[in-house]
Amino acid sequence: MIRAVSTAMTMTFFASVSTAFAQTAVTPIDALQIYQETLIHGTIEARLDDDEFRIRDASGTIRVYTQRDWGDYSVGDEVTVLGRLDDDPDPREFYVRRITLADGTVVRLSAGYD
Numbered sequence: 001m002i003r004a005v006s007t008a009m010t011m012t013f014f015a016s017v018s019t020a021f022a023q024t025a026v027t028p029i030d031a032l033q034i035y036q037e038t039l040i041h042g043t044i045e046a047r048l049d050d051d052e053f054r055i056r057d058a059s060g061t062i063r064v065y066t067q068r069d070w071g072d073y074s075v076g077d078e079v080t081v082l083g084r085l086d087d088d089p090d091p092r093e094f095y096v097r098r099i100t101l102a103d104g105t106v107v108r109l110s111a112g113y114d
Contacts, residue, residue: 025038025039026038026039026040026041026080027039027040028040028057028058028059028060029042029055029056029057029059029060029061029062030059030060031059032062032085032094033085034084034085034086034087035084035085035087036084036085037082037083037084037097038082038083038084039080039081039082040055040057040062040080040081040083040094041057041078041079041080041081042055042056042057042078042079043055043056043057043076043077043078043079044073044074044075044076044077044078044079045061045075046075047073047074047075048063050068050069051065051066051067051068051069051070052064052065052066053066053073055079055081055094062085062092062093062094063091063092063093063094064081064083064093064094064096065086065093065094065095065096066096066099066109067095067096067109067110068109068110070099070107070109071107073101077101077102078101078102079099079100079101079102080099080100081094081096081098081099081100082096082097082098082099082100083095083096083097083098084097096109097109097110
């Protein structure tokens with residue numbers, strides 16, 4: 001009985017954790033809303049600085065701000081980025097919490113909006 005309750009509680013916990021962190025819907029860059037945490041997916045178009053790059057999807061481009069150099073990446077790399085659109089329109093910037101590379105590698109970053 002105790003084992004069954006423990007197993008059920010563990011399964012419920014993991015189900016709720018995975019649901020809470022599930023981010024599956026990718027938002028087109030031209031549809032981003034200010035302060036709404038979302039995923040964008042595209043190709044790195046340019047490296048702007050150690051902590052900034054430009055990403056392109058079918059709808060447009062946006063400057064992505066990482067707050068620090070996050071590793072080796074190249075123009076042409078495909079990435080999925082979790083973050084938020086900043087409210088400053090010039091330049092239009094997406095603040096990053098997490099970057100997932102095409103090979104599945106996940107890079108977690110301080111989002112700058114916590």
